[in-house]
Amino acid sequence: MISLHRHNNLLHPTTARRVVLGVRKLLAVMSSTLVNGGGVEASAPATADGGVRDFYGEERATEDQLITPWAFSVSSGCTLLRDPRYNKGLAFTEKERDAHYLRGLLPPAVFNQELQEKRLMHNLRQYEVPLHRYMALMDLQERNERLFYKLLIDNVEELLPVVYTPTVGEACQKYGSIFRRPQGLYISLKEKGKILEVLKNWPEKNIQVIVVTDGERILGLGDLGCQGMGIPVGKLSLYTALGGVRPSSCLPITIDVGTSNEKLLNDEFYIGLRQKRATGKEYAELLDEFMHAVKQNYGEKVLIQFEDFANHNAFDLLAKYSSSHLVFNDDIQGTASVVLAGLLASLKLVGGTLADHTFLFLGAGEAGTGIAELIALEISKQTKAPVEETRKKIWLVDSKGLIVSSRLGSLQHFKKPWAHEHEPVKELVDAVKAIKPTVLIGSSGAGKTFTKEVVETMASLNKKPLILALSNPTSQSECTAEEAYTWSKGQAIFASGSPFDPVEYEGKVFVPGQANNAYIFPGFGLGLIMSGAIRVRDEMLLAASEALAAQVSQENYDKGLIYPPFTDIRKISAHIAAKVAAKAYELGLASHLPQPKDLVKYAESCMYSPGYRNYR
Ligand SMILES: O=C([O-])CC(=O)C(=O)O
Numbered sequence: 001m002i003s004l005h006r007h008n009n010l011l012h013p014t015t016a017r018r019v020v021l022g023v024r025k026l027l028a029v030m031s032s033t034l035v036n037g038g039g040v041e042a043s044a045p046a047t048a049d050g051g052v053r054d055f056y057g058e059e060r061a062t063e064d065q066l067i068t069p070w071a072f073s074v075s076s077g078c079t080l081l082r083d084p085r086y087n088k089g090l091a092f093t094e095k096e097r098d099a100h101y102l103r104g105l106l107p108p109a110v111f112n113q114e115l116q117e118k119r120l121m122h123n124l125r126q127y128e129v130p131l132h133r134y135m136a137l138m139d140l141q142e143r144n145e146r147l148f149y150k151l152l153i154d155n156v157e158e159l160l161p162v163v164y165t166p167t168v169g170e171a172c173q174k175y176g177s178i179f180r181r182p183q184g185l186y187i188s189l190k191e192k193g194k195i196l197e198v199l200k201n202w203p204e205k206n207i208q209v210i211v212v213t214d215g216e217r218i219l220g221l222g223d224l225g226c227q228g229m230g231i232p233v234g235k236l237s238l239y240t241a242l243g244g245v246r247p248s249s250c251l252p253i254t255i256d257v258g259t260s261n262e263k264l265l266n267d268e269f270y271i272g273l274r275q276k277r278a279t280g281k282e283y284a285e286l287l288d289e290f291m292h293a294v295k296q297n298y299g300e301k302v303l304i305q306f307e308d309f310a311n312h313n314a315f316d317l318l319a320k321y322s323s324s325h326l327v328f329n330d331d332i333q334g335t336a337s338v339v340l341a342g343l344l345a346s347l348k349l350v351g352g353t354l355a356d357h358t359f360l361f362l363g364a365g366e367a368g369t370g371i372a373e374l375i376a377l378e379i380s381k382q383t384k385a386p387v388e389e390t391r392k393k394i395w396l397v398d399s400k401g402l403i404v405s406s407r408l409g410s411l412q413h414f415k416k417p418w419a420h421e422h423e424p425v426k427e428l429v430d431a432v433k434a435i436k437p438t439v440l441i442g443s444s445g446a447g448k449t450f451t452k453e454v455v456e457t458m459a460s461l462n463k464k465p466l467i468l469a470l471s472n473p474t475s476q477s478e479c480t481a482e483e484a485y486t487w488s489k490g491q492a493i494f495a496s497g498s499p500f501d502p503v504e505y506e507g508k509v510f511v512p513g514q515a516n517n518a519y520i521f522p523g524f525g526l527g528l529i530m531s532g533a534i535r536v537r538d539e540m541l542l543a544a545s546e547a548l549a550a551q552v553s554q555e556n557y558d559k560g561l562i563y564p565p566f567t568d569i570r571k572i573s574a575h576i577a578a579k580v581a582a583k584a585y586e587l588g589l590a591s592h593l594p595q596p597k598d599l600v601k602y603a604e605s606c607m608y609s610p611g612y613r614n615y616r
């Protein structure tokens, strides 16, 4: 095995990419056949130097230029066991133990990966506190990366609530206390003027996806500052497990501009900058430096996913960079796409077309207005009516009540398109009575806001009201699954952002769906990467929604489900990726040419698989 080590590396001694990449690319040039896990790379054009790129200009540097002294070595012995990328623990074979100086460093037993998986799942299930499961899984990720992904892929429904919402929320709240090894890249105000250098400290050079947060709105939990790092880390582990993007090409980043969370500022274990959040020019300049450094370092085709930014910054950043970078805001666009998919699927259960429905939102931030706009675009696409018209069936309530035209003067810009003619209404329940929606969507981040009266009113207005409680984590859910089913007397079709167990009501079992952007972003990102897309367009989001809705089977509908189960997520992601890539080609935004004939097969061939490889 060939391995690359960076000296004094505090992060995982992540390894070998450069040499391995070089070999893979040479192979790709020699044979156009795709190998599992190598597909995305293999399609990259060969370079004049035989495939090994001079990434940071180290070869070309003159004497007055600074370079990074990267070193290469073959990993063996203790170093190999401590390298999460290549460590296999007890699964090293006798031959490998001999060849890699492992004799005596391991007990005699040789386990296969399946037995290791069984043992770890058994151990994980012993922990009763979800945060302990989270910590055990993070330890595994830092110890044996392939085994971590094998567990996550094979037990996705069981482990998703651990590495993702709701447990990741608690992990972020306590991130300073549970901190062990650093994960991801931290860029703080201290690094202003040096962000490019910071990026070059990351041991991987071939980055395809960055998930970045500034920690200001972590799920529905608010400002967690630097401790928001749990979110990019969690999202990217889903990019790999659910979407098959290689772990080495994923980069979690937290931008630390301070926090306005007093509790954290006074917490002795807080890991971030101990100062109030920078705003305005100072904030914009740091973000601008970051965006330029990323493009300079990784090129045009690196996907930057904005995650859990506060509303004002989220909309501004997306607007500012969507014409110059490959950017995607998961909370605006990913959530919109997953909800639209659920709505399209739900028509099979409730009847009519999308245009026949009336939508009411509680929450007019990123998720609320993002979903509302995508619904309006889809109706416009289906009916050919202008989007200004189709928006009129969609109503939003924010903290001040129903958004109506008399409030136009004081509304934030992203709320303005939703200010329709109506008298002012203060309370949600009165808005439900006045608007008579068929679909009620909670996207405010505030829990317990769908009261008994709200749900009962929805049930009195509709035979099958569609109720989506999207806010995360579970503590912020607008209502629980049990409340939705019991208060509506079993009439509601319900889905939520964070998972709920099935509910028994009057002898019948109701299975709630999980309307979470995790259905969309891994496949969406894979579609962008595999086509070499350089920009994101709304049409791609619509394509992703339609692809996800098409994956709901009759068997799922029979159970009242509007989303397919997460157990099939890799297949679902391949279909989403294929439709997104097809759209990128159609729009002339794809750079990997020629277009593969069968995009679903191609997507599958690009996906990372976590089985161990043999070492020579
Ligand atoms: O992380 C999740 O579960 C969904 C999401 O993007 C959010 O709530 O901000």
Ligand SMILES: [Mg+2]
Pocket (backbone or CB within 6 Å): 219, 307, 308, 330, 331
């Ligand atoms: Mg989010």
